[in-house]
Amino acid sequence: MLNFTLRRVFNGIVMMVAVSFLAYFLLYIGAGNVARLILGLEATPEQINELNEQLGLNRPFIEQFLTWLSGAVRLDFGASWSMPETVNEVLFPRLGVTLTIVALTTLVAAIIAIVLGTLAAIHGGFVDRIVQFLGLIGFAVPGFLVAFFLVTLFAIQIPIFNAVGYTDFSENPSEWAKSITLPVAALALSALAAVAQQVRGSVTDAINMDYVRTLRARGLSFNRVVYKHVLRNAGGPALSILGVQFVGMLGGSVLVEQIFAIPGLGPYAVSSTAVSDIPAVMGLVVVTALVVIVVNLIIDLLSAALNPKVRLS
Amino acid sequence: MSNTTIKREGLARKVLKNPSGWMSAGFVFAIVLFGVFAPLVSAWDPNEPDVYSVLGGPSAAHWFGTDSAGRDVFTRLAFSTQFSLETAALAVVVALAIGVVGGLIAGYFGGWFDAIASWMTSILMALPGLVVLLAAMAVIGPTMWGAMAIFGVLLSPAYYRLVYTTVRGVRNELYVDAARVSGLSDLRIIARHILGVVRAPIIIQTAIIASIAIAIQSGIEFLGLGDKDTPSWGAMLNDAFRQIYDAPGLLVWPSATIALVTISLVIFANTVRDELERTGPRVKKIKGLGKTAAQLADDAAEVATIVHAAPSRTNDALISVSKLAVGYPNGQGGVKQVVHNVNLTVNRGEVVGLIGESGSGKTQTAFAVLGLLPAGGRVVAGSIVFDGKELVGASAREYDQIRGGRISYIPQEPMSNLDPSFTIGSQLVEPMMKVLGLSKSEAKAKAIALLTRVGIPNPELTMKKYPHEISGGQAQRVLIAGAVSCDPDLIIADEPTTALDVTVQAEVLDLLRDLQKETNTALLMVTHNFGVVADLCDYINVMQEGRILEAGPVLEIFQNAQHPYTQSLLDSILEGGPARGAYIAPKGN
Numbered sequence: 001m002l003n004f005t006l007r008r009v010f011n012g013i014v015m016m017v018a019v020s021f022l023a024y025f026l027l028y029i030g031a032g033n034v035a036r037l038i039l040g041l042e043a044t045p046e047q048i049n050e051l052n053e054q055l056g057l058n059r060p061f062i063e064q065f066l067t068w069l070s071g072a073v074r075l076d077f078g079a080s081w082s083m084p085e086t087v088n089e090v091l092f093p094r095l096g097v098t099l100t101i102v103a104l105t106t107l108v109a110a111i112i113a114i115v116l117g118t119l120a121a122i123h124g125g126f127v128d129r130i131v132q133f134l135g136l137i138g139f140a141v142p143g144f145l146v147a148f149f150l151v152t153l154f155a156i157q158i159p160i161f162n163a164v165g166y167t168d169f170s171e172n173p174s175e176w177a178k179s180i181t182l183p184v185a186a187l188a189l190s191a192l193a194a195v196a197q198q199v200r201g202s203v204t205d206a207i208n209m210d211y212v213r214t215l216r217a218r219g220l221s222f223n224r225v226v227y228k229h230v231l232r233n234a235g236g237p238a239l240s241i242l243g244v245q246f247v248g249m250l251g252g253s254v255l256v257e258q259i260f261a262i263p264g265l266g267p268y269a270v271s272s273t274a275v276s277d278i279p280a281v282m283g284l285v286v287v288t289a290l291v292v293i294v295v296n297l298i299i300d301l302l303s304a305a306l307n308p309k310v311r312l313s
Numbered sequence: 314m315s316n317t318t319i320k321r322e323g324l325a326r327k328v329l330k331n332p333s334g335w336m337s338a339g340f341v342f343a344i345v346l347f348g349v350f351a352p353l354v355s356a357w358d359p360n361e362p363d364v365y366s367v368l369g370g371p372s373a374a375h376w377f378g379t380d381s382a383g384r385d386v387f388t389r390l391a392f393s394t395q396f397s398l399e400t401a402a403l404a405v406v407v408a409l410a411i412g413v414v415g416g417l418i419a420g421y422f423g424g425w426f427d428a429i430a431s432w433m434t435s436i437l438m439a440l441p442g443l444v445v446l447l448a449a450m451a452v453i454g455p456t457m458w459g460a461m462a463i464f465g466v467l468l469s470p471a472y473y474r475l476v477y478t479t480v481r482g483v484r485n486e487l488y489v490d491a492a493r494v495s496g497l498s499d500l501r502i503i504a505r506h507i508l509g510v511v512r513a514p515i516i517i518q519t520a521i522i523a524s525i526a527i528a529i530q531s532g533i534e535f536l537g538l539g540d541k542d543t544p545s546w547g548a549m550l551n552d553a554f555r556q557i558y559d560a561p562g563l564l565v566w567p568s569a570t571i572a573l574v575t576i577s578l579v580i581f582a583n584t585v586r587d588e589l590e591r592t593g594p595r596v597k598k599i600k601g602l603g604k605t606a607a608q609l610a611d612d613a614a615e616v617a618t619i620v621h622a623a624p625s626r627t628n629d630a631l632i633s634v635s636k637l638a639v640g641y642p643n644g645q646g647g648v649k650q651v652v653h654n655v656n657l658t659v660n661r662g663e664v665v666g667l668i669g670e671s672g673s674g675k676t677q678t679a680f681a682v683l684g685l686l687p688a689g690g691r692v693v694a695g696s697i698v699f700d701g702k703e704l705v706g707a708s709a710r711e712y713d714q715i716r717g718g719r720i721s722y723i724p725q726e727p728m729s730n731l732d733p734s735f736t737i738g739s740q741l742v743e744p745m746m747k748v749l750g751l752s753k754s755e756a757k758a759k760a761i762a763l764l765t766r767v768g769i770p771n772p773e774l775t776m777k778k779y780p781h782e783i784s785g786g787q788a789q790r791v792l793i794a795g796a797v798s799c800d801p802d803l804i805i806a807d808e809p810t811t812a813l814d815v816t817v818q819a820e821v822l823d824l825l826r827d828l829q830k831e832t833n834t835a836l837l838m839v840t841h842n843f844g845v846v847a848d849l850c851d852y853i854n855v856m857q858e859g860r861i862l863e864a865g866p867v868l869e870i871f872q873n874a875q876h877p878y879t880q881s882l883l884d885s886i887l888e889g890g891p892a893r894g895a896y897i898a899p900k901g902n
Binding site for chain 1: 432435436438439440441442443444445447448449450451452453454455524528531532535536537538550554557558561564568571572575576578579580583680683685687688709710713714716717718720721722724726729730731732733734735740743744747748779781792795796798799
């Protein structure tokens with residue numbers, strides 16, 4: 001198990017370096033004359049030279065990358081090109097907000113998906129049709145349209161929840177709940193639908209396995225075999241789908257945060273993109289990739305805990 | 314090839330005959346026409362503001378009303394449709410070009426190209442597409458064409474993997490070899506044989522990818538990162554969202570259009586997939602075609618079983634099955650019966666064989682007794698009396714009391730009958746704690762004793778192992794230990810040696826015989842092998858096509874078999890006997 005963990009951590013680090021290098025390379029090559037971009041068309045060649053000197057942009061690419069990397073490993077993404085604050089000062093508080101929302105959404109989606117998917121697999125009928133319908137809607141309809149629908153219905157027509165803004169949990173838990181419910185619901189739908197369909201499929205497969213009959217022949221009740229044995233065996237495939245959905249959720253959170261005016265990474269990504277703030281964009285890319293890689297690592301470890309065969313691969 | 318052409322036309326016709334197929338395809342087609350003919354559908358200019366009719370409701374002049382700048386919503390929707398579909402199409406075309414060509418090259422020629430491609434794929438998987446696109450737009454600026462071209466690159470792995478795996482599968486097929494030997498160039502082989510196979514999956518994937526591209530395109534435009542002067546669904550959403558308090562209706566048109574288009578695309582993809590997977594004609598449900606259970610039972614009763622006299626047999630029935638019939642839904646509203654009119658008795662301490670080839674209904678009979686018929690199966694007639702208690706119609710709770718402690722089961726295939734996610738030990742301990750009410754440590758001690766008894770070397774270590782870490786023979790011993798663990802009165806063994814090596818078979822049979830003698834448990838041996846029953850059973854039932862043909866004491870059957878099918882089964886095992894005769898077909902076939 002330790003061996004397995006170390007190998008996965010090593011793979012994650014290699015992946016982080018590869019993503020960073022690729023992103024840095026493409027962004028800095030693509031950005032062209034950065035100083036001109038920042039200073040505008042009226043800048044004199046001297047001014048441009050001076051800024052290039054100041055930003056270190058006239059040094060060789062590899063040297064620039066290594067300077068950036070030595071900061072990045074200490075999670076220091078340098079100065080912003082568009083704001084007085086450093087990238088870190090803006091990025092990390094916002095990361096906390098986004099992670100809160102995404103983690104909560106993952107939890108909600110996973111729980112509902114397991115319950116719905118299991119019921120659909122075992123009882124079929126009405127619940128099964130709900131899962132199939134959710135599967136279609138959740139897969140086809142973009143999350144931000146769901147958000148519009150929820151805002152219009154539950155924040156404007158029937159004002160139960162907040163349409164905009166975010167209150168920290170430590171400040172006011174009930175306001176926090178009101179500000180977070182609709183974004184979480186909008187983000188959860190597609191993940192929930194996908195995971196529920198996977199749970200339905202893998203529970204249906206697992207329940208027809210020979211060992212289920214054998215365990216029941218030893219006197220264990222149907223429910224006990226389902227909760228202890230079937231769900232555990234069905235858990236692996238469901239977890240990997242949850243991992244894929246998590247990546248989609250991070251992307252979707254950009255739009256949903258924009259809609260609900262939540263001070264997470266989303267609005268920061270949008271404003272940094274609009275003004276070509278490359279250090280901020282680099283920070284966002286690296287932090288997002290780090291979150292995805294860590295989540296995938298957690299999912300790998302959970303799968304290994306559920307299924308002893310995974311530990312060998 | 315003409316062959317694949319016929320298949321494709323067949324598929325297209327099948328999809329368009331299906332209501333969800335033609336409706337979804339028709340809607341997408343209508344929306345495409347709406348976009349293509351945008352300049353013709355309205356006399357308004359999509360970008361011309363009109364300060365006198367800001368946020369106007371629907372009227373004869375403005376069918377869908379006007380937006381916050383007084384622009385005609387219907388006109389803007391038409392032009393938006395054009396632009397949004399064009400840019401989404403660009404992403405699809407780029408993804409197709411890169412994915413299909415890359416997949417063909419890597420799949421057909423293999424090697425380094427695939428290594429690079431799979432690396433690129435896993436890097437792209439580490440980031441949400443929208444985040445990558447935002448980063449890209451930070452350097453390329455607010456151009457939707459550029460953004461969607463990049464998004465096409467991001468989407469290309471979906472096609473790549475599809476084409477790659479298909480090509481890998483097809484490449485080594487004989488007909489591709491034959492084509493190569495006959496001198497066709499690689500290019501022609503790819504075009505003729507391989508593209509034919511991946512065409513339908515590519516259509517499915519394209520519908521799905523188009524819906525994703527539309528969603529992302531609208532999302533970016535909504536964020537205000539697109540081209541400000543071009544009308545698009547996302548830009549309309551952006552404008553409408555600012556007016557959500559004053560004119561919530563403005564959100565409806567772009568939202569509904571996007572949602573309906575993406576849903577239609579996904580439904581279309583699902584329909585094509587369903588039709589592709591469906592083999593043979595659609596089965597129409599006809600109610601009342603199947604016979605009633607009672608009629609079927611009557612039919613079966615006409616075939617009489619040859620019963621040999623068994624004077625030495627005690628009359629102490631532990632389980633007594635009479636006129637049992639088992640059926641499954643036949644998919645047309647009726648019942649397909651797999652076990653007919655089966656009568657079977659096992660006395661206390663007796664070993665009874667149930668013999669027949671696969672498909673004879675012997676395993677179904679065993680499952681019916683256990684109350685564990687596979688999904689859909691049920692006892693349609695007859696009775697199963699165990700120790701004076703009727704089991705047909707018994708509740709789940711009553712059956713849970715009987716299984717394990719009173720009736721237990723040894724399965725055929727050892728590996729698939731152990732839960733791969735739990736240790737051997739926990740799978741033995743859990744039922745003993747439940748059925749016998751033992752504590753965990755008591756159950757563990759008993760499990761170790763049982764493993765020792767069934768001949769597992771080093772039982773303490775084996776307790777901690779997972780099923781995939783032990784051999785098939787050991788797994789079968791573990792399953793036998795599990796079956797006897799709760800001191801049952803009856804063990805049903807379903808082909809307990811079939812999946813094992815010949816040498817292991819003999820050992821397992823010896824073990825079963827010894828355990829049966831020690832505990833004097835009754836044993837119902839289900840098998841296809843007369844050799845197995847010969848030295849184990851007291852009494853034999855021969856089964857074929859769901860019916861018991863002949864029954865009697867083991868010696869009587871061996872010496873005096875009446876039914877030709879029994880004789881043919883016996884002939885197939887007797888050493889030095891006459892050559893095996895013709896197969897005796899079941900009556901009525």
